[in-house]
Amino acid sequence: MKTHKVAICNITYRCERTINNMREWLKQVRKERNLTQGEVASKAFINRAFYSQIENGLRNPSFVVARNIVSVKKFSNDCCTL
Template identity: 60%
Template sequence: MRSWLIKLRKEQDLTQQEIAAGAHIDRAYYAQIENGTRNPSMTVASQIASYLHINPSLFYTEHLSEPFEKALVHSPVVIAHCDLNLRYTWMFNPHPDFKMNVVIGKRDDELDINEGTTGLMELKQSVMDDGITRREIIAFPLSEGLIRYDVFAQPLYDQNGHIIGAATVSVELLM
């Protein structure tokens, strides 16, 4: 079951039929993708992702290579992508205060408003505005206190070389 996909559909107040029509696929096929009994081809995943404004790799995150996942899961590293509107399209290994199915499709300021989220949004926006990779230390108030992250941000490009978002890698710093 792809609960993140169901939640995203419901948050956008869409029906399975509307998504299927927008992605140019059969509604029954979409229902099978949503309930996890079928995996979409990369083409179909891209069509659905385009309609929902998400990254198609979300459909395959459960199939990350085992060494990569084992090395990073529960590590102090968070990897994320956002679109030009600063909405998360993909995330791996979020801080325990955040669940991926809640984060996808949201902006940082829709999840929490503080100096850290404001700083992160400004960093991502500046990277997208001028195409220059940046690195910054940003502190976030989280459940266990103020946590500092070394955030590396770079633009994401489409196949035509146009900036379509930003990618970040954040490493929690020890105090």
């Protein structure tokens, strides 16, 4: 029973760490492309406050919103590795 709890905790920790890395990566790429949160949000058809909450880990985007953000930033497949 304890090994299952440890395994679940490790998976949860890794998922949280990966999500935090993605959020930092999202900010980094936005800044590298000299885009403001408002510019990304507008082009992704969401408001700036929502985009800010996504970057800061307060909200999670839907698949459609995430796809719109990716299309705004013109990410290539090779830069999606963490």
